[in-house]
Ligand code: RNT
C-alpha cells in the first residue's frame with residue numbers, strides 16, 4: 001500500500017472520533033520549533049579566542065565532520081531542514097558571532113557580527129532566537145557570572161546580556177518575528193554554600209539592570225532558564241526554578257523550562273498547565289536527560305508524548321515556545337538534529353490526533369476506566385500512517401528514508417572536512 005492509501009484508511013479511523021486529520025495537518029504546519037544551532041559543533045562557537053566548553057555542561061563523543069566554520073554550520077542546518085517537515089526557527093548563541101578574525105569582547109558584540117546569520121535566515125525564511133553566552137569564557141572561570149561577588153565581573157556580563165538583547169531585537173525587527181532571548185547562567189557552587197541568599201539578590205539586581213533597557217516585545221521577548229545542578233555546581237545553583245519562576249512572574253518575563261533541569265522524577269509535562277495558569281507564555285528546552293542533565297537527543301518517549309499532549313490539549317500551541325536543547329557528538333550531528341526535531345513534531349501530531357474533549361469529559365464524570373482504555377488504545381492507532389503522509393506532503397523523506405540522504409551528505413561533505 002502506498003503512503004496515500006495508508007493515510008486514507010488511518011484518517012477514517014480518526015474521523016470516527018471526530019478528529020479532522022486534514023485540519024490537524026494544516027495546523028501542525030504552522031507550529032515552529034526553535035532548532036538550536038549548537039548541536040552542529042558541540043557548543044563550540046566561532047570566537048577567535050575560543051575557550052574550552054565550561055559552565056557545567058558537557059559534550060561527549062568525537063563523531064567526524066563537526067562544523068568548524070559558520071558556513072559549514074549553516075550548510076549542515078540547511079541539510080537537516082530538508083529532512084524536517086515544516087517551517088522552523090534557528091536558535092543562536094552569542095559565541096556564534098562572526099568577527100572577521102578580530103577579537104571582539106562579548107560585551108562589545110553588535111548586530112553587524114550576526115549579519116551573515118541574519119541574511120541567511122532571510123534567505124531561508126527562518127525566524128531566529130538568541131542566547132547570551134555566559135560560559136566558556138575567562139570571566140566565567142570560577143563558575144560565577146551575573147551573581148559574582150566582584151561588581152566588575154557582574155557588570156561585564158550585564159553588558160553582554162544588554163548587547164545580546166539589542167542583537168536579538170535587530171533580528172526580530174528585520175525578520176518580522178520576535179526573537180526569544182533566553183538567559184541561562186551557570187552560577188553555583190560545587191559544595192554547600194554558607195550564603196545562598198546574597199548571590200540570588202545579586203542575580204536579581206543584575207537581571208533588573210539588564211531588563212531596564214526597554215525593548216518592544218514585537219522585536220524581542222525575554223526568557224530566563226533555571227537549573228537544578230551542573231558539573232561543578234552540584235550543591236547549589238543561584239538561578240534555581242523557584243528563583244526564576246518568581247522573577248519571571250513578577251517582571252513579566254518568560255520562564256524557560258529545560259526538561260533536563262529538574263529532579264529525575266519531576267516532569268516538565270506536569271508543569272506546563274501549572275505555569276499557564278499564571279502566565280500567558282512559556283518557553284521550553286526539550287532535551288533528554290539520561291541519569292543526569294546529559295542532553296541526549298530527544299526521542300519519542302513517554303515524556304515527550306506527554307509534553308505534546310499538554311501543549312495541545314490545553315490549546316497552548318501559541319503560548320508555549322518550543323525549543324530544543326541537546327548535543328550529542330557520538331553520532332552524525334545532522335542526524336541528531338533530524339531525529340530530535342522530527343520527534344518533537346511527531347509528539348505534537350500524536351497529541352493532535354486524540355479526542356481531547358471526550359477525554360476531559362470522562363475525567364469530570366469520573367469514568368477513569370474509559371479514560372485509561374482510550375489512552376492505551378490510541379497508542380496503537382495508525383498514527384504512523386498520518387505522520388508518513390505529512391512528511392510526504394511537506395516534501396521531506398518518509399520514515400527512515402532520510403538517513404540515506406544524511407549518509408550521502410556525510411560522504412560528500414562531512415568526511416571531507
Ligand atoms: C545548560 C542549559 C542551556 C545550554 C545552552 C547551550 O544546562 O540547558 O540552555 O544547554 O545554552
Ligand code: ZN
Pocket residue numbers: 184225258285325
Ligand atoms: Zn537548556
